[in-house]
Amino acid sequence: MAFFLVKTHPWENSLPAQSDLSLDKGDVVLVESENGTETGIIEDISAEKKTSRNKITEKEQGALRILRKANLRDLTVIKQFRKKEKEALEICRREVKRTQLPMKVMNCTYSFDGGSITFAFTAEGRVDFRDLVKNLSRIFQRSIRLHQIGARDEARKEGGYGICGRELCCIRFKGDLPSISSEMAKAQQIIRRGSERISGVCGRLMCCLAYEADQYQESLGKMPLVGSELKVREGIGQVKEVNALTGEIKLELSDKSVVKINLKDL
Numbered sequence: 001m002a003f004f005l006v007k008t009h010p011w012e013n014s015l016p017a018q019s020d021l022s023l024d025k026g027d028v029v030l031v032e033s034e035n036g037t038e039t040g041i042i043e044d045i046s047a048e049k050k051t052s053r054n055k056i057t058e059k060e061q062g063a064l065r066i067l068r069k070a071n072l073r074d075l076t077v078i079k080q081f082r083k084k085e086k087e088a089l090e091i092c093r094r095e096v097k098r099t100q101l102p103m104k105v106m107n108c109t110y111s112f113d114g115g116s117i118t119f120a121f122t123a124e125g126r127v128d129f130r131d132l133v134k135n136l137s138r139i140f141q142r143s144i145r146l147h148q149i150g151a152r153d154e155a156r157k158e159g160g161y162g163i164c165g166r167e168l169c170c171i172r173f174k175g176d177l178p179s180i181s182s183e184m185a186k187a188q189q190i191i192r193r194g195s196e197r198i199s200g201v202c203g204r205l206m207c208c209l210a211y212e213a214d215q216y217q218e219s220l221g222k223m224p225l226v227g228s229e230l231k232v233r234e235g236i237g238q239v240k241e242v243n244a245l246t247g248e249i250k251l252e253l254s255d256k257s258v259v260k261i262n263l264k265d266l
Contacts, residue, residue: 103122104123
């Protein structure tokens, strides 16, 4: 019995599944999910259960059941649906434009049995798309599912490279995308650079801010708070600035002069 991570939609996380089948990374498989029979791609394989995520819900654990590896006939059916998806995407975008809904349709996929179509979209807030679903169901004569994704999910689907010159973190690292907060940028003392300098191609804070967030928080916890007072050899001074990376503390004395000391010298 081997454990697999299977991706069924370009914009969603891979989901865990287990099977006795002999499968390799990159294989196309047919899986049974709550939405019916769908196409999936093996993204990772292991002899023991492990994922890039710390927690997997019970719902996710039983979300997929691998039916079989896609054969030549299956691949032909999948190829035919891929062509239909382009047409369906244009029709959906046309309906959204006609109804003036505040949403951007990014992608769509047919289920393998052709019984349902899933559309992925982005929007600034909640969108009442009930009438859109009714119209699309009438047009396609199939079950319609709309799935709202975030800006980072959109970037993951579209791909690209960051300002570091490397492939986007959301693509390189599988699983749930971490929650990035401005506190991480503050702890690393780069918030002053401005949002355009610490934002990724998705317009949100860069994922890499999470890499060393814990280490910075730990280092800052050992340093005095900005605004507090410290007694040093030169006198009593107010902490104006701290550097978690170097351990340097900048103090302003009563005569307005500024001295720099290191944490290890306190």
